[in-house]
Amino acid sequence: MTRQVWPTRTMLLIALCYLFCLPVFAQKNSIKGIILDTAEKKKLHYSIVALIDLRDSTLYQSVRTNEAGFFKITNIPQGRYTLLVSYPRMADYLQDVTITDTSNLDLKAIPMTTRAQLLQEVIVQAGLPIRMRGDTLEYTADSFAVQPGDNVEELFKRMPGLQVEKDGKIYAQGQEVKKILVDGDEFFSDDPAIAAKYLAADAVDKVQVYDDKSERAKFTGIDDGTRTKTINLKLKKNRKNGYFGKLSAASDGKEYYNHEAMGALFDGTRKISVFGLSSKTGKQTLSYNDLGKYTTEDYELIDDGIGGTVFYSNRDYEPENYRGNGLPSIQSGGAHYSEKWNFDKLKLMSNYRVKQINATGWQNSTNLNVLPDGTSFTSKSDRQEKTYSFSQRASGSFTIKADSFTTVKISANGSFGTSSEQSTSISGSINEKGFQVNSSEQRNENDYDSRKFGTNISVQRKFRKEGRTLSLMVQQDYNNRTGDAYNYSANNYYDPASGTFKNADTLNQLQKSINSFESYAARINYLEKLSSRWSLGFEYGWKNNVSGNVFNTLNNVNDKFTERIDTLSNDYTFSSTTHISGATLVYNEKKFGASIGGNAFFTGFKQMNNDLHEQNTRRFNNFSPQANLNWRPKQGTGLTFSYRGETTQPSVDQLQPLRKSSNKLYVQIGNPDLQQGFRHSAYLSYYSWNTAKGSGFNTGVNIRYTSNDVASKTYTDAQNRSVSQYINLNSIPNINSYLYYSWQNKKLHLKHSINLSTNKGGNYAIQNDNKLKSISLNVSATYSINHEWTKVMSTGYRGTVNKNWGWSDIPNRPNTSYFNHSHAVNATFYIPWHLELTSDCLFNFQPKNASFNSSINTIQWNAFVQKKFLKNNQAVIRFSVNDILNNNNGYNRYVTGSNVSESNRFVIKRYWLLSATWNFSKSLK
Structure with missing residues (x-):
């Protein structure tokens, strides 16, 4: 007798059908009813109906009424519940119900009353501190x-x-x-x-x-x-x-x-x-994050499949010179104005920000670099710097709701910034034999100006047929950045076998650069609802980009930078025109939503060398697939998955065939033959939140991989002089994951949280004709606990542990691992007479390891005492001390691939402040 073996696919389909059909056969009880507006005598569709378990006040299930105002909740465990009905502008409706194993409750018509009607009566409230x-x-x-x-x-x-x-x-x-x-x-x-x-x-x-x-x-x-x-x-x-x-x-x-x-x-x-x-x-x-964003959420830039790296964008973040190094003098300000008119049919939104920073500081560093043949260099550097930056940003939008179907929005944003940085440094390198191979003295001065401006007009139209929409977007983008970089370096070179002096060279140049970008784009989207659950969207767009990059290197002649070095200068123009088409299929129901689709980009790319009058034209087609899934099995629980594939392009600087250097010890070469890459990004997350218990967790994983990524090919000689060129190599997958869980003990007034995360990544590179692979793994765990004793004291603790591993296929280079941990403790005491005493301590521990022979441990202790007075404690006098133990430092160290680095910098240490604050407020009728 033979036995039939069912195919795996058939067995999986049967299992899925069983899982989905099981609840249908398990339904033994239910609650149903119709929600009515008692004033206007109409049925309230899409009302929220929630069932709350009275044992622990948790939300069991919630539904929305259909177009007839009808709802039904089935498969309810035995117990006592509160039925909560909520609808905009209506008072919440509450009713206690008891469910047995065979209950089939028909509540018939449930009357709802407007909040205005209840102002003179009794207002019904749910009274829950947290709800979904x-x-x-x-x-x-x-x-x-x-x-x-x-x-x-x-x-x-x-x-x-x-x-x-x-x-x-x-x-x-x-x-x-x-x-x-x-x-x-x-x-x-x-x-x-x-x-x-x-x-x-x-x-x-x-x-x-x-x-x-x-x-x-x-x-x-x-x-x-x-x-x-x-x-x-x-x-x-x-x-x-x-x-x-x-x-x-x-x-x-x-x-x-x-x-x-x-x-x-x-x-x-x-x-x-x-x-x-x-x-x-x-x-x-x-x-x-201050000036990090200035376009707000007014609009998104139209994607043309270029990857966002070839051309400068109005969304680019403008770097600020102060990075925590030195003593800064900072002035910052801003303004916001918004208003709505004509029953919110007209809306104006505007923002302005300004910021200025002056800072001086120092930094020293030590770096160990190991080459594939076993040669190693230990380099030390001492640097003094002075920086200045000034930036202004503004954004605004005006929205017009022409009718209940049509909305027009006009948005604009712009910025202006200038920055300068002056630095002097002394550096040198010794090899693995202990002989000095080079020394250098450098002076650099960089001055940059940038201007950005962008506008966007969008028209959104809904039709009488539900689910049919049409949207049109037209936008313009402009970016200009100019810079002057004065570079002076005097280098000495020594025999690597004996350390005796060999020769010297000097660089004294001015590098002038002009980067410009202009973009014009339009996009139209159409969405059609095919059924109650299915929709289909179409997209067509067009975008034109023009980017110019002028880079001139000038020699110093008679104390003037007038002699252009043609081999280190060029004038390039990059332009592209892209036609965009795409389609997306969308599925939506109460607990589940999904979409799948993508865009195709048909691009013509032109690269023009204006000095040589040479032109290189390319045409390529890109495809960007996308998929998204959202599953919400019950209130407070959700699963999300997303995938996106997109092309990546080398930047303008990477494409220009130039040798760039501010010091002859390191030269960077562009590569006009770089090819586009393709990036895969996938994200999966799950969350669950118990509103009654105040507990929940959130977990997720993110994976990124780029084929044909931009990497580096470097050659380093015996004097530790390096020449690096951009090339294409596949990347190593980067995987990030996290798990966050929080809970509370209401009786003890304790709030806890745990945060676990891992990050694994790496890269390929070519060093002295050897292809090298470097991988790093970081595992981090954080636990925090907070206690609140109302009007007496509040305390907290937060501890973080980090473990890092590094692997490299450099011959004779051992794998590395190091460990560090930090602990933060804080407490606030509420003393009579409106006095408060607050203290916090941060303990940082960096134990010694195979790469570093010493431990670095610091304690930063801050404290303040303050007194509140006047009505509602509007005025505060505070005395504070920062870094009481004068133990703050700017020390940092890390190990990655073939490099071991440590650095120290100037940071702000102990100081005290006496402050007076007045918080004012007044309600207007």
């Missing part, structure tokens, strides 16, 4: 005790799942919050830290946390996989009309100071805000 509304986690602010006069940042510290770092960064469920909105609108360019620091905690009604989609995805319904962790602060009704602000002055009477001012007027739909900061304590701004 769809994919939004919502906190009721008044459920979390804060001290009078506290800001929103202090409120966040008391909410489960939210965390505020010492540098002002805010995290929600382990992910960094990128923007904070106030009543759904920007507040100083949606900058997280400003709203958190300057809005009063008692002005907030609700705190909503969610992953915001791109503006395009929200309108079209086509998920592009873009997510931005966002917090929306809903203000109390009596705080939406009034003014508030802060005035603060702090100084030690000598060198250190920190003065800041901020004022805001909220008058219905009008918001006006200004701020200013002057500091000499290293505090760059009221926010940690």
